[in-house]
Amino acid sequence: MNETEQKVHWLDKALEVVRNADPESVVRVERGVDMPAIVVPRELIVEVCTALRDDAGLRFTMLSDLTASDDLDRDPRFDVVYHLLSFDLNARLRVKVGVPESDCRCPSVTSVWPGANWPEREVWDMFGIRFTGHPNLERILTPEGWEYFALRRDFPLQGPGMVRLYEDVTDVL
Amino acid sequence: MRVSPFINPEYTNPSAGLTDTTLTLNLGPQHPSTHGVLRLVLELDGETVVSCAPHIGYLHTGFEKNMEAKTYHKAIPYTDRMDYLSAMIYNVAYVLSVEKLCGIEITRRCAYVRVLVTELQRIASHMVWYGTTGMDLGASTTFLYAFRDREDLLNFFEELAGGRMTPSYSRVGGMAADLTTGFEKRCRAFLDQLEPKIDDYEALLTGNEIFKERTQNVGYVSTEDLIALGVTGPVLRASGLKWDLRKNQPYLVYDEFEFDVPTATASDVYCRYLVRMAEMRQSIRIIRQVLDGMPEGDINISDTKFRRPSKDTIMVGMEELIHHFKQMTSGFPVPPGEAYVPVESSKGELGFFIVSDGTGKPQRVRVRPPSFFNLQALPLMAKGRMIADVVALIGSLDIVLGEIDR
Numbered sequence: 398m399n400e401t402e403q404k405v406h407w408l409d410k411a412l413e414v415v416r417n418a419d420p421e422s423v424v425r426v427e428r429g430v431d432m433p434a435i436v437v438p439r440e441l442i443v444e445v446c447t448a449l450r451d452d453a454g455l456r457f458t459m460l461s462d463l464t465a466s467d468d469l470d471r472d473p474r475f476d477v478v479y480h481l482l483s484f485d486l487n488a489r490l491r492v493k494v495g496v497p498e499s500d501c502r503c504p505s506v507t508s509v510w511p512g513a514n515w516p517e518r519e520v521w522d523m524f525g526i527r528f529t530g531h532p533n534l535e536r537i538l539t540p541e542g543w544e545y546f547a548l549r550r551d552f553p554l555q556g557p558g559m560v561r562l563y564e565d566v567t568d569v570l
Numbered sequence: 571m572r573v574s575p576f577i578n579p580e581y582t583n584p585s586a587g588l589t590d591t592t593l594t595l596n597l598g599p600q601h602p603s604t605h606g607v608l609r610l611v612l613e614l615d616g617e618t619v620v621s622c623a624p625h626i627g628y629l630h631t632g633f634e635k636n637m638e639a640k641t642y643h644k645a646i647p648y649t650d651r652m653d654y655l656s657a658m659i660y661n662v663a664y665v666l667s668v669e670k671l672c673g674i675e676i677t678r679r680c681a682y683v684r685v686l687v688t689e690l691q692r693i694a695s696h697m698v699w700y701g702t703t704g705m706d707l708g709a710s711t712t713f714l715y716a717f718r719d720r721e722d723l724l725n726f727f728e729e730l731a732g733g734r735m736t737p738s739y740s741r742v743g744g745m746a747a748d749l750t751t752g753f754e755k756r757c758r759a760f761l762d763q764l765e766p767k768i769d770d771y772e773a774l775l776t777g778n779e780i781f782k783e784r785t786q787n788v789g790y791v792s793t794e795d796l797i798a799l800g801v802t803g804p805v806l807r808a809s810g811l812k813w814d815l816r817k818n819q820p821y822l823v824y825d826e827f828e829f830d831v832p833t834a835t836a837s838d839v840y841c842r843y844l845v846r847m848a849e850m851r852q853s854i855r856i857i858r859q860v861l862d863g864m865p866e867g868d869i870n871i872s873d874t875k876f877r878r879p880s881k882d883t884i885m886v887g888m889e890e891l892i893h894h895f896k897q898m899t900s901g902f903p904v905p906p907g908e909a910y911v912p913v914e915s916s917k918g919e920l921g922f923f924i925v926s927d928g929t930g931k932p933q934r935v936r937v938r939p940p941s942f943f944n945l946q947a948l949p950l951m952a953k954g955r956m957i958a959d960v961v962a963l964i965g966s967l968d969i970v971l972g973e974i975d976r
Contacts, residue, residue: 431670431909459797461912466925466934478923480910480938484797484811487818491910512800515946523634538627538975547635550933554639 407486408433410454418448427491434491439503442479442494446509449481449490457481457490460506463516465496465524467550473497475526479506496526505531523548592620595957599628603706603961606971610948614957622952622960624945629975637935641901642668642742643878645935649922650736652937653973655698656916658691658727660973661740663913666821667922668742670909672902674876678865680744681823686757686860687730687739688822688913689853693764694723695916695968696846696853700771703843703965707784712774719767722760729753742902743877744870754861761854768850775843785839789951789963792837799950800943803918804845805967809837815914827859839966846968876902901930910938917941917968939973 408426415422415435422445425436437445449457462480473495481490496503505528506513517528518537525546528534536543545557598609607628613620633652637645649664650657662684669676676684697716704712724734729750731737739746775781791801793809806813814831816824832848834841870877878897879890906928912921918940925934944967951963 429909430673430907431911434908458794460800461802461919462800462910462921462923462936462938464923464936464938466936468927468933478908478936480921480923484813489910489912491908510800511798512943512946515942536627538630540627547632548934550638552635554635 407455407488408490411435411449411490414448414452414455415445418444429491432489432491434493436493436495439494439496442477442492443504443506443509445492446479446481446506449492450509455483456485457483459484460510460512460516461489463506463513463520465520465526465548467524467548469550475501475524477503477520477526501525502527502529504529505534507531522546525549591615597957597960599625603964604971605702605964605969608945608964608969608971608974610960612952612957612960617956617958619952619955619957619960622949624948626945626971626974629971631976633976634935634937638932641930642904642932643897643901645932646740647736647738650733650738651972652939652976653695653915653917653920653941653970654735655695655970656691656920657736658687658739659695659913659915659920661738662688662822663911663915663920664922665740665742666911666913667909667924668904670911671904671907671924671926672742672876673905674743674871674873676743677868677871678823679748679867680869680871682860682864683745683749683869684740685822685824685827686857686864687727687737689857689860690723690726690757692853692916693850694720696850697723699846699916699965699968703962703968704775704781706961706965707781709774709778709781712771715767715771715774719764726753726757726760741870741878743873748869749864754864757857758861761857764854765851768847768854772847776847782840784958784962785843785966787836788839788955788959789966790837791947791950795950796837796947799947801918801947803915803940803944803968804842804849805944805947806918807832808834808841808845810835815912815919819912821911821913824856826863827856829856839962842966842968903928903930904932912938915940917970917973918944937973937976939976941967941969941971942974945969945974 412423419441422437422441423435424438427434449455459482461482464478466476475496477494477496479492494503503526505517517531520526521534522536522538523546545552593614595612595614597612598604599607609625611623633648637648649660652660697720701713701716727737728734731739731746793811796806796809810833812831812833817831829852832845834844879893883890884894904926906926908925910921910923912919920940921938923936924932927933952960
């Protein structure tokens with residue numbers, strides 16, 4: 398079995414496992430230039446991730462990255478992107494979840510991988526996507542009380558103008 | 571009896587009646603052992619850490635946002651400034667992702683040069699780690715030794731790329747410049763000197779009773795917990811898992827070289843030290859093979875769609891001038907899609923996740939910083955340890971706040 402066949406082999410297995418968790422759980426499969434990607438419905442992300450992690454033939458035990466991307470022209474506007482890594486298969490899988498702007502929330506996967514804690518806080522901080530079920534969803538990179546989501550495409554590159562973090566301090570010099 | 575006017579008769583002992591037995595201590599953000607601006611809020615019971623909460627973001631400058639507003643080439647200098655100790659590795663990781671999206675096959679010589687600078691940078695990064703970790707634990711000689719020898723490496727980077735700390739050496743489809751004349755000879759001479767120097771490093775710490783007391787059995791975390799937290803790199807390898815992307819998911823031409831992946835089993839600070847010291851020796855081994863097998867030929871791809879025309883031709887040719895102008899203003903269009911190409915940085919798995927919408931500027935650039943995930947394991951390691959151990963633990967994680975905060 399050559400390398401490409403092996404790749405297809407585990408992807409079919411992964412799709413089967415994901416569909417077993419819930420028949421509706423695969424919206425689309427993409428063959429990316431670097432790794433395959435599956436798009437799943439937002440409500441099922443925790444079930445899908447648990448199944449991918451726990452299946453004995455797959456064992457996607459590491460969440461190697463969690464992030465989001467924003468496309469203003471599209472509905473749903475946001476994508477939450479999970480990069481999974483399986484040490485047993487030596488394989489990577491991308492899982493994507495669409496999040497609309499009108500209902501900007503997504504279930505947290507911290508119960509599946511505790512390492513999702515900080516990346517989810519970062520996505521909340523930068524894109525304003527609320528992760529339901531997160532133990533401590535606070536801003537992580539920007540200061541407390543900051544009210545913008547800087548990585549949204551409609552946020553200006555140079556920022557919202559002068560921001561005063563401490564309103565009562567008017568004269569510093 | 572006369573009452574002193576300086577004593578308030580209503581004075582009560584402020585700690586009387588308090589039921590708390592713990593003390594909250596701010597370690598950082600301005601603290602030498604935090605290797606940057608990291609703030610830890612420690613809850614202490616005596617000297618024992620009850621809980622540890624890292625607060626980050628002090629260096630946040632919006633690199634990812636800035637990179638979205640630049641053409642693919644112009645974003646390269648930002649990658650230097652994230653992990654400023656592994657700038658070369660960041661350059662390579664970024665252009666690998668862009669090349670994946672564009673479907674560019676780089677030349678063999680380019681791949682060799684990239685491996686060469688990656689491994690030189692790994693040694694330089696580990697030297698800084700060695701020096702600062704030793705100094706955190708009271709061995710200031712290590713710092714002087716390591717920074718003395720790192721100087722030679724920085725001189726190499728200056729020779730190749732023009733910059734010491736922020737070289738920006740890689741380009742999409744090639745490198746900024748070819749190797750300089752005589753570089754190979756100087757590099758070999760440096761490696762020959764470096765090996766006995768690493769022996770010196772080890773002589774200072776490996777058998778040192780004080781160092782062993784401070785580091786052995788400190789900061790144990792099981793492999794399963796490390797994997798669940800997303801921890802990679804030497805920290806993961808020190809727990810016994812033989813996982814190195816250079817070996818397991820080879821990129822560039824790493825599958826052509828012989829090298830070992832050092833591991834240790836105890837998953838403590840001392841084991842992380844041993845793994846990194848062994849990695850420096852393996853890097854030397856790889857660099858020697860690179861120099862032996864360095865192919866002749868072009869360093870840049872011939873496809874002029876992605877390559878910038880050389881400076882000499884711009885000055886005399888109209889076509890080249892137009893081409894240069896196009897490249898500098900609107901950049902080259904990158905096919906729509908997504909790419910994430912992980913590489914093994916000196917700290918762990920590093921990758922750029924790039925989303926392209928088909929224009930000359932990326933729609934989204936995400937860095938997967940290894941230190942960000944590694945630092946998440948600190949509360950688990952610090953719990954129940956003494957406060958002095960926290961200093962050793964921060965050193966053992968080898969964090970760089972520039973890449974954590976971006």
